[in-house]
Amino acid sequence: MRALDELRAALGDEVVRAAADIPERHLRDWVVAAGAGDEPLALALPRTTDEVSRLLACCSRLRVPVVPQGGLTGLSGGATPVRGCVLLSLQRMQGIEETDAQAGTLTVLAGTPLQRVQEAADAAGWLFPLDIGARGSCSIGGNAATNAGGNRVLRYGMMRDLVLGLEAVLPDGSVVSSLNKMQKNNAGFDLKQLFIGSEGALGVITRLVLRLAPRPASQNTALCALADYAAASRLLRLARERLGPALSAFEVMWPEFYELALAHAARQGRGAVPLSPGHGLYLLIESSGFEPDKDADQFTALIEAAVEEGLVEDAALARSLRDTQAFWELRESGSDFLPALGPRVGFDISVPTGQIGDFVQTCRERLRARWPSLRTIAFGHAGDGNVHFIVQVDDRPLPVHEIEETVYGCVQARGGSIAAEHGVGLHKRPFLHYSRSATEIALMRTIKAALDPLGIMNPGKVVAGDGQPHAPASWARRPAPAAPPSMPVARL
Ligand SMILES: Cc1cc2nc3c(=O)[nH]c(=O)nc-3n(C[C@H](O)[C@H](O)[C@H](O)COP(=O)(O)OP(=O)(O)OC[C@H]3O[C@@H](n4cnc5c(N)ncnc54)[C@H](O)[C@@H]3O)c2cc1C
Structure with missing residues (x-):
């Protein structure tokens, strides 16, 4: 029997759709389209953990690769199809299963959109602090699989810090139920951490x-x-000294970004310019607390002190919710205006916070030495060391690999990370060794081989692939792509 027929016989036509019936949106993540020849075999839309389990057991038996898909807002190609794979979408597995308003926990299905999780927490009188620009489309399972970061990492940490327990299905179909609800649980290895940030590879x-x-x-x-x-x-x-843990965001925009954001706001009819262009750098600072009057005084005093010390040249304080939204819209508008800029190479890197300025400057100088008419756009979550860096040069085709080598070389020199929050996916795998030692990569491969000995889970992503034992011949020796199948953009 053909693999597709076997999958359909095991799960039914309701769950397994043939390649011809796969909607276009499943053939790419936010930025990386499937390459020529990377057509999937089928799209699976399971409704329960049991269906996921039966599907994976079947794929294991048939040696069919599986690519998990959440909201498809990933920016590294992690959810992009590989040749002959089953796309396993979590889109039917949505919902809040349990709210414990006493303990402050939510139990949710992995396909639930982040925004729905935030709203459920709010309705229970709590906050789910993870917040990213893609909140309406990304799934909470995708957030865990990528260990998403976003706007409030400075105060609340990354997704890894917000998950108490999880349930996961291994490639052979076994279900690991580790739905822990306690903050303290040192009974053996913390298994959930294996899956958080593993980008669907385990x-x-x-x-x-x-x-x-x-x-x-x-x-x-x-x-x-x-x-x-x-x-x-x-x-x-x-x-940090003055606000302590109340400091909840510290977002930086270099002038090129700020000016593009202002121009975009003007095109949208949101013309008010909070701060004039022409300064060297722009920041969005936010604090949140529990005593409104005291918090406002403390925050204003911080800005006044910063002006007096000569750190801040000009400042605009939000006086209303509308102002707050307008400031955040400027910071988050990159996802709207960056795609219109044309071919570019985007980076999501981190270096120690104190080195970000030097990193951006050194990178620019090194790139400019080779491409004098270069354009760079930098912005990011500077409070946690994360900067997004966009590079445009005139050469065609775009010399993606050379630009990446230069930028990642600057990251490596500072002991930074080539993937701060968007994951490694397809794009960054050739550069993993710029941030991880040979021993670390070998250990990742050992873990991968232990959990996925047949190499069916998201092959070719993160560390999997070349040389991996037991990997099916059709894709085990496929070389890493010399250039990404479509143009990468940075976190938006
Ligand atoms: C406008 C915009 C703003 C963004 N801002 C941020 C930001 O501030 N911070 C940030 O960290 N990211 C940001 N992102 C990137 C993206 O939203 C995150 O990486 C997000 O966590 C991906 O979730 P998703 O459900 O869309 O996952 P997908 O794109 O569907 O998948 C991402 C990866 O996770 C795997 N995966 C998905 N679901 C599962 C599952 N249930 N089990 C196992 N593996 C799974 C996939 O195989 C893939 O490798 C942004 C993206 C956009 C478009």
């Missing part, structure tokens, strides 16, 4: 227990103009 996450945070009663936001990153670095220190 198993399929089907359920999660999430840790909620007390919902703040106040939010204070300001946009600040500074001379340079050195001033931003000193301001970050000052903000």
Whole structure:
């Protein structure tokens, strides 16, 4: 029997759709389209963990590769199809299964959109603090699989810090139910961490227990103009000293980004310019707390002190929810205006916070030495060391690999990460050794081989693939792509 027929016989036509019936949106993630010849075999839309389990057991038996898909907002090609794979979409597995308002936990199905999780937490009087621009489309399982970061990592940590337990299905179909609800549980290895950030290469996450945070009663936001990153670095220190854990966002925009964001806002009819262009750097600072009057005074005092110390050249404080939204819209509008800029190479890197300014400058200089008419656009979550860096040069075809070597070389020199929050996926696998030692990569391969000895889970992504024992011949020796199948963009 053909593989497709066997899958359909095991799961039914309702769950397994043939290649001809796969909607276009499943053939790519947000930025990386499937390459020529990477047509999937089928799309599976399971409704329960049991169906996921039976599907994976069947794929294991047939040696068919499986690519998990959540909301398809990933930016590294992790959810992009590989040749002959079954696309396993979690889109039918949505819902809040349990709210424990006393303990502050939510138990949710992995396909639930992040925004729905945030709303459920809010309705229970709590906050689910993970927040990213793709909140309406990305899934909570995808957030766990990529260990998503976003706007409030500075205060609440990454997704890894917000998951208490999870349920996952291994490639052979066994279900690992590790739905722990306690903050303390040292009874052996913390198995959930294996799956968080593993980008679908070790198993399929089907359920999660999430840790909620007390919902703040106040939010204070300001946009600040500074001379340079050195001033931003000193301001970050000052903000930490004065606000302590109340500091919830510290987002940086280099002038090129800020000016593009202003132009975009004007095109949208949101013409008010909070701070004039022409400064060396722009920051969005936010604090959140539980005593509104005291919090507002403390926040205003911080901005005043920063102006007095000469760190801030100009500042605009949000006086209303509308102002707050307008400031955040400027910061998040990159996803709207960056795609219109044309061919570019995007990076999502991290280096120690104090080195971000030097990193951006050195990178620019090195790139400019080779491409004098270069354009760069930088922005990011500077409070946690994460910067998004976009490079445009005139050469065609775009010299993607050479640009990546230069930028990742600057990251490596600072002991930074080539993948701060978007994961390795397809794109960054050839550069993993810039951030990880040979021993670390070997250990990752050992873990991969232990959990997925047949190499069926998301092959060719993260560390899997070339040389992996037991990998099916059709794709085991496929070389890493010299250039990505479509143009990468940075976190938007
Ligand atoms: C406008 C915009 C803004 C963004 N901002 C941020 C940001 O601030 N911070 C940030 O970290 N990211 C950001 N992202 C990237 C993206 O939203 C995140 O990586 C997100 O966590 C991906 O979730 P998803 O459900 O869309 O996953 P997908 O894109 O569907 O998949 C991503 C990876 O996870 C795997 N996967 C998905 N679901 C599962 C599952 N249930 N079990 C196992 N593996 C699975 C896939 O195989 C793939 O490798 C942004 C993206 C966009 C488009």
